[in-house]
Amino acid sequence: MSQVMIKDDEVDIVIGALQSDLTSFMEEWRPVFSRFHLIIVKDPDLNGELKIPEGFNLNLYTKSDIDKLVGSSSSISFSGYSCRYFGYLVSHKKYIISIDDDCIPARDGKGQIIDAVAQHITNLTTPATPFFFNTLYDPFSKGTDFVRGYPFSLRSGVECGLSCGLWLNLADYDAPTQALKPDQRNSRYVDAVLTVPTRAMMPVSGINIGFNSELVGPALLPAFRLTKEGKLRWETVEDIWTGMCVKVVCDHLKLGVKSGLPYFCRQERGSAIESLKKEWEGVKLMEDVVPFFQSVRLSEAAVTA
């Protein structure tokens, strides 16, 4: 898999710490994390010392680091889930994998941990095919190919900018959906990666993504925060906005965005019903934002993210 193609030191794993005690999170991920360099960014609004177990290769960034680099006046935009974007800013690696701290590795049928980082790297280092949809999903996956009728001129594909993973157990639903279907859990493991076609918009979740920072890094900014945004995933839309920026940039630069594997196992936290009044602001904004992203066209002269 990916290990033959890239070195582990080309990868940074970025973790935005929204909870103080990362012990169980880090221990669950130890078999995967121990091979890579980690960047942990403490939510500047989080009080108390972070608890991080020993034995990892990591750099920790806190409010003072954020203030030093970007000035205290703008540090507000790196609070909450947006603290991860500070990690993207200070990383110098080609590949960045971002993992929410309420996720643990998914396991295959035999109980073995799925190496989600390796899957993201595979997605990012094999070509993407945004200009024609392959009905057998990713033609570069083992055991599959381009189906009959796929134009040969498009089979070499293009570079992949962004890899979006999914979630078992608690899927990434919004607060209204969670509140309506509190018992709904995702147990369907869809064994596929696909390139989302060019010009198709999608809701990118920041919970489980990887990206090529040389290609699209500058597009991953905490540009969009709701005034009443909360500390639960379903109360935020920063990643949805950022994802649409990245998708538009990838479409313009003829890069690919993949979606599907790897899965994380997401654990519960918070009450969706409590969140409902905060959420609606983001939900309503989406109605205005999506037509904008669907119609925006970038200048031909723009050739980098």
Place this chain on the structure above:
Amino acid sequence: MSQVMIKDDEVDIVIGALQSDLTSFMEEWRPVFSRFHLIIVKDPDLNGELKIPEGFNLNLYTKSDIDKLVGSSSSISFSGYSCRYFGYLVSHKKYIISIDDDCIPARDGKGQIIDAVAQHITNLTTPATPFFFNTLYDPFSKGTDFVRGYPFSLRSGVECGLSCGLWLNLADYDAPTQALKPDQRNSRYVDAVLTVPTRAMMPVSGINIGFNSELVGPALLPAFRLTKEGKLRWETVEDIWTGMCVKVVCDHLKLGVKSGLPYFCRQERGSAIESLKKEWEGVKLMEDVVPFFQSVRLSEAAVTA
């Protein structure tokens, strides 16, 4: 599932008979076929009597029926795989499911036959979502939903015109791919249905499809035959052309095209290497045809297929 929503007599299953002895094909499908009305169209180029086992509700059409209805001069366009289109023409049902005669039902992990017809009907009778990609695939499948960030105004979806199934064992590759990788078999069961986004082109295979004939029936015509076309699936592109017509029509009429489940199990026939010299004509034509379909825009005044 679908049985609560539509009646079995709203469905025609169309089978183009390219081989004389349909006994084992029909017996494999008996548990599924026995509930529905079948239309069997004998390839007008096929000699000898068809062997069809008893106990099915079917109408058989042969060369003389084709000649009678459309005149002998144009019957050429219904030869080979294109004979199925005659079945589409004579059907009066709302839903048409088309099955190649070298396919048998796929089986689930417990060895139970998968009811492919029920899955096509489910795909066709639940909404499609072509205007925004849902990362958890079909939001109308059991146990799944729209993910956070999906615009609420798009969640009611649109009607589905075409449902494209896939293939286990021998996948639908072209002759060059088959010749290069003769041992490649598809064993990856991807448990998902998705709406292919609007304006994304795709290679529709005629092996395993269902469609709503009231919505898109007239677009499924045998409009495109190669002069040197042969009698093996990989030697034809009639369905690829037809599929792009249907996709363009669906995009224009704001209908959906779904891809994924159900799977058929496809059995071997023919030699890919022998076919290579016939295939290239179609492969080369695709290079010209795809940009046409990607750029064609239909008149606003056109409101039916």
